[in-house]
Amino acid sequence: MTHVSIFVDVQNIYYTTRQQFGCNFNYNNFWDRVTEGRELVGAFAYATDRGDKKQIEFQNILRAIGFEVKLKPFISRQDGSSKGDWDVGIAIDILEYAEKSDTVVLASGDGDFDLLLKKIKSKYNTDTEVYGVESLTANSLIKEAKLFNPISGDLLLR
Secondary structure: OEEEEEEEEHHHHHHHHHHHHOOEEOHHHHHHHHHOOEEEEEEEEEEEEOOOHHHHHHHHHHHHHOOEEEEEEOEEOOOOOEEOOOHHHHHHHHHHHHOOOOEEEEEOOOHHHHHHHHHHHHHHOOEEEEEEOHHHOOHHHHHHOOEEEEOOHHHEEO
16 A cells, blocks of 8 residues: 655645635545555644634644644734745655655645655655646746646635
């Protein structure tokens, strides 16, 4: 049986599906699709924590599905900008789990992860699958993934 690890860049998936489709990502269908016929090694959802009641409910839904939810505080700067980036944390976890996994599934369109996918393929011979909104996913990430799955159809909550 194939061993799989799952990593979701929650902010990226939320904003890209909202921008492109005006709706939310269907985490239940995603989970069913990526775990079917596979043994789960680890599943992580990376989000920012604003302490908002709806966000807490959403995080609890992710936990009930089977994700370990990792939170980072949402930081509002004095100049009006904000920060809540998980790229380094996601990269560290993928490097840790790639050796234990036959396949790493990444839900994100962020092109910063292309070098990471290349590295785990060359170092561990780990296959990679990327889920992202096609028009908002970096071409370099699509090219580096063994399999790119555009978010559409049953992966959207309408």
